[in-house]
Amino acid sequence: MPLRRKKTDWHSLLFTGATGLMTFSIVAMVALILGNIVWNGAAQMSLRFIFGGTKEGMFDAATTGVFPMIFGTVALVVLMTLCVLPVGVITAIYLSEYARSNSIVTRVIRGAINNLAGVPSIVFGLFGLGFFVQFVGGGIDRVFCGGQLTYGKPALIWASATMAVLTLPVVIVASEEALRAVPQGLREASMALGATKLETILKIVLPEALPGVITGAILAVSRGAGEVAPIMFTGAAYYLAHLPAHLSDQFMNLGYHVFVLSTQSPDIERTKPILFGTVLVLLTLTFLLNFAGVVVRARIRARARHAHG
Amino acid sequence: MDKPNIQPVLQIRRLNFWYGAKQALFDVNLDIAANCTTALIGPSGCGKSTLLRCLNRMNDLNDAQRIEGTITMHGMDIRAPEVDVIELRKRVGMVFQKSNPFPKSIFENVAYGLRIQGAKKNHLEEKVEASLRRAALWEEVKDRLHDSALALSGGQQQRLCIARTIAVEPDVVLMDEPCSALDPTATAKIEELIQDLKRYYTIIIVTHNMQQATRCSDFTAFFYLGRLVEFDTTDNIFTNPANKQTEDYITGRFG
Amino acid sequence: MELHFDQELAQLKERLLLMSSLTEQSVAQALKALVQRDAALAKKVDADDDALDRLQVEIDERCIRLLALRQPLARDLRLITMAMKISTDLERIGDQASGIARRASELSAEPELKPLVDIPRMGEICQRMIRDVLDAFVYAKPELARQVIQRDEDVDQLNKQLQRELTSFMIEDPGTITRALLLMRIARNLERIGDHATNIAEEVVYLYEARDIRHQHADRP
Numbered sequence: 001m002p003l004r005r006k007k008t009d010w011h012s013l014l015f016t017g018a019t020g021l022m023t024f025s026i027v028a029m030v031a032l033i034l035g036n037i038v039w040n041g042a043a044q045m046s047l048r049f050i051f052g053g054t055k056e057g058m059f060d061a062a063t064t065g066v067f068p069m070i071f072g073t074v075a076l077v078v079l080m081t082l083c084v085l086p087v088g089v090i091t092a093i094y095l096s097e098y099a100r101s102n103s104i105v106t107r108v109i110r111g112a113i114n115n116l117a118g119v120p121s122i123v124f125g126l127f128g129l130g131f132f133v134q135f136v137g138g139g140i141d142r143v144f145c146g147g148q149l150t151y152g153k154p155a156l157i158w159a160s161a162t163m164a165v166l167t168l169p170v171v172i173v174a175s176e177e178a179l180r181a182v183p184q185g186l187r188e189a190s191m192a193l194g195a196t197k198l199e200t201i202l203k204i205v206l207p208e209a210l211p212g213v214i215t216g217a218i219l220a221v222s223r224g225a226g227e228v229a230p231i232m233f234t235g236a237a238y239y240l241a242h243l244p245a246h247l248s249d250q251f252m253n254l255g256y257h258v259f260v261l262s263t264q265s266p267d268i269e270r271t272k273p274i275l276f277g278t279v280l281v282l283l284t285l286t287f288l289l290n291f292a293g294v295v296v297r298a299r300i301r302a303r304a305r306h307a308h309g
Numbered sequence: 310m311d312k313p314n315i316q317p318v319l320q321i322r323r324l325n326f327w328y329g330a331k332q333a334l335f336d337v338n339l340d341i342a343a344n345c346t347t348a349l350i351g352p353s354g355c356g357k358s359t360l361l362r363c364l365n366r367m368n369d370l371n372d373a374q375r376i377e378g379t380i381t382m383h384g385m386d387i388r389a390p391e392v393d394v395i396e397l398r399k400r401v402g403m404v405f406q407k408s409n410p411f412p413k414s415i416f417e418n419v420a421y422g423l424r425i426q427g428a429k430k431n432h433l434e435e436k437v438e439a440s441l442r443r444a445a446l447w448e449e450v451k452d453r454l455h456d457s458a459l460a461l462s463g464g465q466q467q468r469l470c471i472a473r474t475i476a477v478e479p480d481v482v483l484m485d486e487p488c489s490a491l492d493p494t495a496t497a498k499i500e501e502l503i504q505d506l507k508r509y510y511t512i513i514i515v516t517h518n519m520q521q522a523t524r525c526s527d528f529t530a531f532f533y534l535g536r537l538v539e540f541d542t543t544d545n546i547f548t549n550p551a552n553k554q555t556e557d558y559i560t561g562r563f564g
Numbered sequence: 565m566e567l568h569f570d571q572e573l574a575q576l577k578e579r580l581l582l583m584s585s586l587t588e589q590s591v592a593q594a595l596k597a598l599v600q601r602d603a604a605l606a607k608k609v610d611a612d613d614d615a616l617d618r619l620q621v622e623i624d625e626r627c628i629r630l631l632a633l634r635q636p637l638a639r640d641l642r643l644i645t646m647a648m649k650i651s652t653d654l655e656r657i658g659d660q661a662s663g664i665a666r667r668a669s670e671l672s673a674e675p676e677l678k679p680l681v682d683i684p685r686m687g688e689i690c691q692r693m694i695r696d697v698l699d700a701f702v703y704a705k706p707e708l709a710r711q712v713i714q715r716d717e718d719v720d721q722l723n724k725q726l727q728r729e730l731t732s733f734m735i736e737d738p739g740t741i742t743r744a745l746l747l748m749r750i751a752r753n754l755e756r757i758g759d760h761a762t763n764i765a766e767e768v769v770y771l772y773e774a775r776d777i778r779h780q781h782a783d784r785p
Contacts, residue, residue, distance in 0.1 A: 185409035193422035549774030
């Protein structure tokens with residue numbers, strides 16, 4: 001019997017076309033946004049803009065700079081990462097290695113994490129104000145600073161802590177997934193050689209899961225660099241004459257600066273170039289932080305593959 | 310060869326085992342003779358791997374397990390509360406079905422157990438070399454000890470896992486279908502190795518391959534539905550099994 | 565569960581059965597040629613031996629192929645290895661039968677020495693041994709095979725008796741030496757057939773009981 005001739009599969013063609021169109025429209029949208037920002041922001045780019053401050057006037061495109069905001073953003077993100085990684089990874093280790101997968105406690109924890117991820121970011125800001133600034137900070141002041149107002153006010157550390165709570169779910173979920181992806185066989189092999197559970201986790205499981213953990217950190221950093229709401233009440237300042245020198249100092253922040261520029265400007269048309277410039281810097285910074293994370297992850301993966309010693 | 314009249318290393322007595330409500334082993338009695346290879350055979354789900362995992366208490370890692378009966382090693386109950394399970398696992402090593410080298414260098418894989426035991430650094434190299442030699446892998450890897458173990462072939466990885474296991478000088482080596490993922494050449498090497506190794510260790514191997522059991526074991530135990538159906542010298546089991554189920558299984562007429 | 569392998573084993577058994585019936589027939593015809601002094605029949609028996617030889621080769625090839633391709637164990641392994649031995653024994657029996665036939669045709673040219681009584685009796689016992697041992701093989705009756713082994717003693721006794729008797733013939737009348745020697749050798753042939761049948765019986769016992777009973781007969785020479 002001769003093979004039947006191929007028929008044109010219209011359904012398939014239609015579906016391919018439709019999905020392709022949707023994908024294209026998303027790419028187009030991203031390109032539009034990025035193009036707009038780069039096009040309008042590039043004119044504002046200069047060493048003075050990046051490394052200059054705001055002493056000569058915040059809303060003057062010719063003289064203003066964003067270095068204090070870059071510094072503040074980087075400081076915020078670094079501190080946040082230092083806070084969120086240990087807590088997130090340890091929680092993930094508990095969930096993946098110790099907790100019984102379907103016990104009530106585990107389910108409660110999981111539910112809490114999911115809910116945490118769904119909370120609007122402004123609520124985190126208010127929570128940070130209430131818990132970190134007033135309760136923790138105020139407590140520290142009462143106990144250690146003799147009632148003098150030191151930590152009981154918005155500060156870099158509290159903004160970082162608040163941002164850490166916001167990004168915690170991301171880090172936990174990513175780390176837990178990475179830990180679960182470590183083959184059970186490796187754990188068994190380690191245990192069968194007489195290693196304790198802790199030794200197994202520290203020497204085998206965690207190093208193997210590290211790239212995944214870093215993915216979580218990268219996601220957290222991306223989120224942390226751009227969020228404004230959580231830091232509005234907990235540490236970001238409208239204007240500061242100096243860079244923050246202590247954890248208890250307030251700081252300026254790129255995202256918050258964008259917010260300020262677009263809402264507080266006396267002449268919106270004149271501040272527009274600054275606005276675009278700042279957004280471009282923020283995007284570039286986020287990209288660079290991500291890129292750094294990706295490079296670190298790639299190096300860890302490569303080391304695991306070629307394993308030097 | 311006679312039935313094990315040598316002082317057995319492991320004595321299993323009236324062993325019952327449950328995963329949750331499901332009983333996986335029923336009243337198993339078995340003696341494992343020193344410096345011999347004992348093969349555990351039987352259809353999938355017959356409890357042979359479960360038994361193997363009782364011997365180094367790997368089943369402890371499973372939450373819903375329950376066990377009754379005694380397993381004595383050199384006269385001591387391995388499940389007694391005063392027995393340190395970590396110590397037990399150093400004495401009863403295990404090689405798994407899927408070769409599972411750590412994502413570390415070849416050297417570090419073998420050194421892992423030694424480091425855990427706090428071996429001195431100057432002893433380390435010596436012992437790693439000795440273990441790799443014993444696992445018939447040294448010649449193939451001596452020039453690339455610090456390369457990743459994952460770059461080795463499947464058969465080499467499995468021999469590395471054997472080297473890693475014997476590096477801590479166990480008395481007993483448990484092997485759970487160690488060749489099931491290997492090609493015939495790699496399998497032949499491992500089988501040859503098993504015959505060499507029984508001079509130093511007592512080996513218990515779970516296998517689905519009848520020919521493998523005949524080639525490298527001295528004793529064979531046939532399990533079916535969680536029960537030990539027949540235990541005898543490998544000679545007898547494969548030329549003249551006493552039990553019809555055993556015969557049906559090994560001649561491929563089961564079920 | 566019926567396996568392809570089981571079919572192959574059944575075919576092997578069939579070939580063995582064919583070979584054994586041919587062997588039995590050769591023995592019967594050789595004896596008939598002897599008793600009836602039928603040189604033509606004797607020739608036919610001698611010629612038929614080729615068929616047995618070919619069957620032996622074929623059975624051995626089958627066995628080797630099964631060993632290589634099926635890696636048999638336990639009773640399958642015993643069946644196949646024993647099939648090789650049984651075919652060898654059957655082929656030897658065939659050789660003895662053609663020996664008898666050749667001597668029968670020589671004797672048919674000579675005058676009768678004496679009425680043959682003991683040799684046909686021996687022959688009958690041997691034929692029954694072959695038949696029984698094959699029944700034991702086909703119907704898995706090791707106890708029947710054991711009886712065959714016992715009967716080998718009768719054959720041996722008859723052979724000894726015949727050797728003595730024929731020796732006295734030769735002493736009394738040297739003119740009978742050629743014929744008596746031929747008859748002595750026929751008796752020897754039959755005795756050998758009994759031995760081979762016994763071997764097969766032992767092989768059948770091993771096949772079904774996995775017990776090696778060779779070299780355990782205190783009363784055998």
